[in-house]
Amino acid sequence: MDIVPMKIVSNSKYYPFFKDCIGAIDGTHVAARLANDSCILLECIKNPENKFSMPKRDQYYLVNLGYSNMPGLLAPFRGQRYHLRDFRERGHRPRGREEVFNYRHSSLRNVIECCFGILKARFPILKQMPPYPIKT
Known part of the structure; x- marks a missing residue:
């Protein structure tokens, strides 16, 4: 996985600032590839059986x-405005x-x-994914 989305590459507001971004993780759980909790994410990363796709170096x-x-x-930077509505x-x-970064990140x-x-x-079906048991 190493393709930077065209939305980033083709927009000077995002590129080159996010030139190595290959995706986002925000808590939406779809097909067990995204975690909604940092502990679960860390478990996915540490356990090779999970086959979590970690980005290449510098991505x-x-x-x-x-x-x-x-x-x-x-x-984003903590302690700075982040949400677009702010x-x-x-x-x-x-x-x-830091605020410019947070604004673009958001x-x-x-x-x-x-x-x-x-x-x-x-x-x-994506709105209410059926439960999937994961050994922890």
């Missing part, structure tokens, strides 16, 4: 504040490098969430 998944920064995972409600543009995650919304509308 990463975008993750939300529920996850920690680590090789292969890129979270910028819209106050009418302020992002200030400083913008990309919104694109991913919209894609999941479209998939869930097309395939209703």
Whole structure:
């Protein structure tokens, strides 16, 4: 897995800042590839039987504040505005490098969430995935 989405490559707002991003993890659980909890994600990463697809070196998944920064995972800066509505409600543009990063990170995650919304509308089973037992 090493293809950077065209949405990033073709938009100067995102590229080259997220040139090594190959996906996002936000808590939506689809087919056991995404975890909604950092402990579950760490278990998926540590256990080779799970066959979790970790990014190649210098690539990463975008993750939300529920996850920690680590090789292969890129979270937003804590203590800075993050959600797009925070910028819209106050009418302020992002200030400083960390807020600009968080604004763009949030913008990309919104694109991913919209894609999941479209998939869930097309395939209703994704809204209520049947339970899948995982040994822990």
